[in-house]
Amino acid sequence: MPKFIPPTIVQKEPICALATPPGKGALAIVRLSGKNAYAIAKNITHESLLPRRAHYTAFYDANDGIIDQGLATYFQTPSSFTGEDVIEFHCHGNPLVAELLLKTLCCLGARLATPGEFSLRAFLNNKIDLAQAEAIADLINSTTEQAARTATRSLQGAFSERVNSVLTQLVQMRMHIEAHLDFPDEEIDRQQTTQLCKQLTLLEDFLDELLQQAKLGERLQTGATIAIAGKPNAGKSSLLNVLAQSDVAIVTEIPGTTRDPLSADIEIQGVAVRLIDTAGLRETKDIVEAKGIERAQQALAQADLILWLTDVSSDDSQAIPKEIDVNKVITVHNKIDLQEASSLNDNENIYISAKNHTGIDELIAQLALRLLGENVLSENGDTPFLARNRHVIALQNAQQHLRSAQQRLSSANELELAAEDLRIAQQNLGVITGAFTPDDLLGKIFSEFCIGK
Numbered sequence: 199m200p201k202f203i204p205p206t207i208v209q210k211e212p213i214c215a216l217a218t219p220p221g222k223g224a225l226a227i228v229r230l231s232g233k234n235a236y237a238i239a240k241n242i243t244h245e246s247l248l249p250r251r252a253h254y255t256a257f258y259d260a261n262d263g264i265i266d267q268g269l270a271t272y273f274q275t276p277s278s279f280t281g282e283d284v285i286e287f288h289c290h291g292n293p294l295v296a297e298l299l300l301k302t303l304c305c306l307g308a309r310l311a312t313p314g315e316f317s318l319r320a321f322l323n324n325k326i327d328l329a330q331a332e333a334i335a336d337l338i339n340s341t342t343e344q345a346a347r348t349a350t351r352s353l354q355g356a357f358s359e360r361v362n363s364v365l366t367q368l369v370q371m372r373m374h375i376e377a378h379l380d381f382p383d384e385e386i387d388r389q390q391t392t393q394l395c396k397q398l399t400l401l402e403d404f405l406d407e408l409l410q411q412a413k414l415g416e417r418l419q420t421g422a423t424i425a426i427a428g429k430p431n432a433g434k435s436s437l438l439n440v441l442a443q444s445d446v447a448i449v450t451e452i453p454g455t456t457r458d459p460l461s462a463d464i465e466i467q468g469v470a471v472r473l474i475d476t477a478g479l480r481e482t483k484d485i486v487e488a489k490g491i492e493r494a495q496q497a498l499a500q501a502d503l504i505l506w507l508t509d510v511s512s513d514d515s516q517a518i519p520k521e522i523d524v525n526k527v528i529t530v531h532n533k534i535d536l537q538e539a540s541s542l543n544d545n546e547n548i549y550i551s552a553k554n555h556t557g558i559d560e561l562i563a564q565l566a567l568r569l570l571g572e573n574v575l576s577e578n579g580d581t582p583f584l585a586r587n588r589h590v591i592a593l594q595n596a597q598q599h600l601r602s603a604q605q606r607l608s609s610a611n612e613l614e615l616a617a618e619d620l621r622i623a624q625q626n627l628g629v630i631t632g633a634f635t636p637d638d639l640l641g642k643i644f645s646e647f648c649i650g651k
């Protein structure tokens with residue numbers, strides 16, 4: 199009996215791609231998905247593949263010559279990643295073999311997939327929503343263990359679940375309000391308005407928490423750039439070397455040692471951080487140093503945070519130059535080994551000795567606080583999900599319209615305008631999961647995927 203296929207599944211023309219990284223390896227996986235994929239696979243393997251069984255088989259080219267032998271696994275629609283008929287061929291990891299296999303698949307009617315096309319089909323067939331599709335790309339691109347774990351949670355639907363929960367509550371409220379709009383004779387009374395306002399407040403609190411978690415998830419997804427700046431000889435390169443736990447930068451007692459910006463990648467509480475050491479800022483006639491300072495200023499403008507390093511033993515003025523955004527600055531007072539009186543750290547000032555490694559743990563703790571905020575990490579230090587900037591913006595827009603709806607309801611009882619605000623809030627949340635996503639945005643999101651995903 200033919201298997202029941204839910205009406206949402208659409209099988210498009212067959213596509214194929216290498217699913218593993220190009221190059222030599224033990225194995226390479228070639229993936230085929232779409233209409234006729236089963237028949238094409240039969241031509242390649244000369245076997246009648248059973249669903250969800252790994253078949254050890256030869257792979258034949260169009261002239262029945264053997265290309266390789268390996269495993270072929272058939273995932274029957276709709277129980278596959280894309281929802282279509284999918285066949286995975288595991289061959290030996292020589293790029294020529296995979297190339298031959300792909301060529302044969304194309305001779306048999308498939309075409310090479312575009313970047314992200316498998317995931318796009320999975321989305322269009324409702325196998326995953328948009329936030330989950332993005333989580334796949336983010337998981338592949340994660341550079342810290344924590345980012346990878348949180349991407350997996352998003353992929354499993356943790357983020358989408360929360361967004362959908364807000365959506366469900368919003369839809370209920372809209373139904374309630376619009377029922378009154380449709381039957382204007384039944385005027386909404388004060389008690390009902392108060393009740394609606396109460397529900398809106400609860401929803402706003404929920405959304406606010408979601409937004410804070412999304413911001414955290416975004417930080418994990420994007421990582422951060424932290425620049426080290428200050429006057430020449432403050433100890434910037436010494437601090438870079440301490441934080442990177444490696445002799446990345448040249449350190450000398452000659453002011454103006456560092457010219458080009460230097461970087462080192464480190465991890466702070468699961469956030470991938472790029473540290474940038476820069477040339478000391480001062481007036482100079484030296485052309486090379488001046489060019490280094492110009493580059494330092496560019497690096498400072500782009501950084502998420504700036505460590506403004508001062509030398510506590512120096513009498514020179516070490517004030518933060520006015521072109522630096524002070525909101526991004528933590529002042530780090532270095533060389534406290536040369537000072538007798540001890541000073542207390544606060545959120546803007548940290549006292550260290552790059553030479554003796556004193557105060558470095560406190561500095562790292564302060565950086566983590568700046569990057570991740572307070573009280574937002576769960577007990578095991580994990581974040582609930584990974585998020586992107588477009589998610590944060592959509593949540594902020596939704597929040598703004600929820601607030602506006604509440605004002606209209608409570609102060610002026612403007613039902614119609616409140617309903618419109620709730621509709622826009624709903625639309626913004628729908629953009630996250632893909633319920634209301636314009637085609638050009640979809641194109642942009644999926645084109646950033648790698649081929650074969």
Ligand SMILES: Nc1nc2c(ncn2[C@@H]2O[C@H](COP(=O)(O)OP(=O)(O)OP(=O)(O)O)[C@@H](O)[C@H]2O)c(=O)[nH]1
Pocket residue numbers: 428429430431432433434435436437448449450451452453454455456457476477478479532533534535536550551552553554
């Ligand atoms: N006593 C002491 N000396 C330090 C400390 N940190 C750095 N120094 C010394 O200060 C001098 C300058 O250090 P660097 O790390 O090269 O300073 P910088 O800010 O990178 O200097 P430029 O690249 O020239 O701008 C070197 O002699 C370091 O050994 C510290 O915590 N205590």
Ligand SMILES: [Mg+2]
Pocket residue numbers: 434435436447448455456475476
């Ligand atoms: Mg230096």
